[in-house]
Amino acid sequence: MIKDMILFGKILYEQGLNHSHSGNISIRDGNEILIKRHGAMLGYLTKKDIVRINLNNDKKDKLASLEAKVHRAIYLKNSEIKAIAHGHTIYATVLSLHNKVIKPIDSEGRLYLPQIPVLDCKETIGSDEVAKKIPELISKYKCAIIKGHGAFAAGKNLEQASMYLSVIENASKILYLSKVYKQFSR
Template sequence: MLTLSTELLGSFVAMGRVTYEKDLNSSHSGNMSCRDKAGNLHITRSGAMLGSLEAADVVSFAPGSPPHPRASRELPVHQAVYESNADVGAIVHTHAPHAITLAWSHDKIVPADAEGHHYLPRIPVVECVDPIGSQGLARAVAGALCFSSSVIVRSHGVFSAGSDLEEATLYACCTESICRLLYMRSLYQAGIK
């Protein structure tokens, strides 16, 4: 049975807390995963509270072995991203409200702010008939993450990828910040102050 290192568990706990404290997830939404140096996959269990993760909330398995039965329902998406891009070491999935809101009316998100543009010059928006853990979603997200570090799935949420959990969380936070600023700008331009 694979176990999670203390260092990786610390990253899961810290970055999970960030996603909750920054309002990127509700109490039991979202998921996170990473690959270790041996290629083993570690992913949050289905229904885990990212804001208060414990060791039992992260399940692990070796490449080629059957997935853990308690793994997040989004596991096929995470696996497809890792298979499509060897440079990805971690994935963070959030249900960021401003990102979801803007994705209803945009096919891509182009930041209006300098910092957003520095990190994510363009964020693709994809749509999928079955947007939770399906093979169609896995293909769409994996394809988009080959060209951007974040993608928004219309009516679902954000998938962000990075070399580690901290970098993936950075891109998830940037995505929501970019969308929040664009949303606020649209209110201002509409005369709502």
């Protein structure tokens, strides 16, 4: 599991889905969660950058990502979810500022994520509000974007969660560039 976290942290960083210290990933391991350490660089994780926290309480959260409570809430809502990827996706974040839902127009986007809900919250980073509202969306849509913040995606493993995060950004980029193209091709 640690090797997967190191690998997919690097992949998400190299794809530009996070900047140096942003984003986080986690894997559910029974009654525990392996999650990126707060302040660690996602693209350069080592074994010491991954911490174990409790699934049912926050007693070990001190070193964990600020989004630990959000990850925990998602896992507790849906036991089929085994991994979560959170990215500060540029195009998806831009689209989230102006849309309540993002509907991919490309074939792959529509296949995997026909619609991506946008959650509008007053507090966005690791907030109780996000932890309360996002689990239902993730269980229904596999992903959601926090308005002005970034995207969360979940799956049966970290590869699947990372793939959904990548699809979110790719579909958002295509949608954004398509709108720009239409404006300039008139």
